Amino acid sequence: MLQLAEKSAEQFMLSTETFNKVNEILQELVTSTRSDFALFCDANGNPITHHGKQHVVNLSGLSALAAGNFAATAEMARVIGEKEGFKFIFQEGERRNFYLCNVGFNFLLAIIFDKAVALGLVRIFANKAVENLKGVLDRAAQAEEKASDFIDSEFGLLLGKELDKSFSL
Amino acid sequence: MFVNWALQEVNLKIVYYGPGLSGKTTNLEYIYRKIDPSLRGDLITLKTREERTLYFDFLQLEVGRIKGMKPKFNLYTIPGQVYYSHSRRIILRGVDGVVFVADSQADRMTENLDSLMDLEQNLIANGQSLDNFPWVLQYNKRDLPRVVPVSELNAKLNFHGTPTVEAVAYRGIGVLETLKAAIQSVIGNVQKVI
Numbered sequence: 379m380l381q382l383a384e385k386s387a388e389q390f391m392l393s394t395e396t397f398n399k400v401n402e403i404l405q406e407l408v409t410s411t412r413s414d415f416a417l418f419c420d421a422n423g424n425p426i427t428h429h430g431k432q433h434v435v436n437l438s439g440l441s442a443l444a445a446g447n448f449a450a451t452a453e454m455a456r457v458i459g460e461k462e463g464f465k466f467i468f469q470e471g472e473r474r475n476f477y478l479c480n481v482g483f484n485f486l487l488a489i490i491f492d493k494a495v496a497l498g499l500v501r502i503f504a505n506k507a508v509e510n511l512k513g514v515l516d517r518a519a520q521a522e523e524k525a526s527d528f529i530d531s532e533f534g535l536l537l538g539k540e541l542d543k544s545f546s547l
Numbered sequence: 548m549f550v551n552w553a554l555q556e557v558n559l560k561i562v563y564y565g566p567g568l569s570g571k572t573t574n575l576e577y578i579y580r581k582i583d584p585s586l587r588g589d590l591i592t593l594k595t596r597e598e599r600t601l602y603f604d605f606l607q608l609e610v611g612r613i614k615g616m617k618p619k620f621n622l623y624t625i626p627g628q629v630y631y632s633h634s635r636r637i638i639l640r641g642v643d644g645v646v647f648v649a650d651s652q653a654d655r656m657t658e659n660l661d662s663l664m665d666l667e668q669n670l671i672a673n674g675q676s677l678d679n680f681p682w683v684l685q686y687n688k689r690d691l692p693r694v695v696p697v698s699e700l701n702a703k704l705n706f707h708g709t710p711t712v713e714a715v716a717y718r719g720i721g722v723l724e725t726l727k728a729a730i731q732s733v734i735g736n737v738q739k740v741i
Contacts, residue, residue: 392551393552398553423621427553436589436591438621439588443591443605450637453633531738532614534735537613540613541723541730544608545583
């Protein structure tokens with residue numbers, strides 16, 4: 379069984395069942411901390427799911443930046459000799475704060491919360507959520523479906539046509 | 548590649564690699580301008596004050612559903628300058644395909660080769676290699692004087708027989724063709740791997 383949280387894999391297939399369980403954990407996290415928003419993405423910057431207020435419009439951009447930021451911070455930790463890396467990243471804004479931590483090797487959890495919410499509270503519930511997420515991902519086998527079920531030469535051909543349609547040349 | 552079955556999405560990561568000032572960001576800027584705005588996100592650029600790429604540029608594209616799945620392409624550029632090697636390694640994580648944007652000018656051959664070697668080293672660090680990885684070569688700036696003939700570029704840079712596209716990225720020439728060639732290489736590789 380491939381353990382999604384820890385094992386490095388080139389191709390991730392996330393099943394609907396795992397997706398739903400991740401959503402439940404995010405929902406509980408947002409409710410417990412009265413946060414605005416929680417985002418779960420992979421360490422390569424792909425957004426997976428989110429919960430909370432919809433003020434963050436560009437989820438793909440936020441995920442790419444979160445992943446880049448986390449990886450750069452991990453490199454900084456390495457450069458200064460901090461072998462285990464940093465536990466989390468915290469950014470304080472005028473109205474909202476941003477908290478980012480890893481979930482195993484392959485995933486990230488980002489939380490956006492109001493300044494009125496204590497960082498300590500977010501840390502406690504984020505740690506709990508990370509453990510729950512790791513549990514769900516470790517128990518999850520790869521989805522039974524395979525990419526080869528739909529990615530074939532016909533898929534490639536149709537993709538080229540769709541791309542042509544998308545461009546105004 | 549990341550497949551989210553609940554949302555029926557396939558995410559593919561394509562990285563534009565190459566030496567500094569070869570036109571990687573220009574490729575993304577053209578794609579951003581020309582694609583239907585409802586099918587793309589914002590173009591995110593992390594630049595220095597001198598308008599050079601500091602960390603990466605990022606653009607997400609999506610097209611209509613194919614066989615029930617929604618393909619999404621995450622396009623990244625890397626900072627080309629030699630001293631940003633850490634950043635390049637980070638951006639290459641989880642990459643599905645590479646567009647190598649080479650500068651066709653005669654006095655830029657050393658930079659092209661150095662960057663290509665840097666790419667190969669970073670792929671090897673990830674357990675991959677240019678001879679078994681989906682990538683395409685874009686020969687950019689074909690409109691400038693003193694460009695190297697394509698046959699010579701092929702001899703110097705294309706030692707794996709990878710697909711090539713001639714381009715003038717700031718005018719959009721060859722930009723979409725390059726992206727399509729990269730996507731086809733990625734799709735072909737997915738079929739091989741599975």
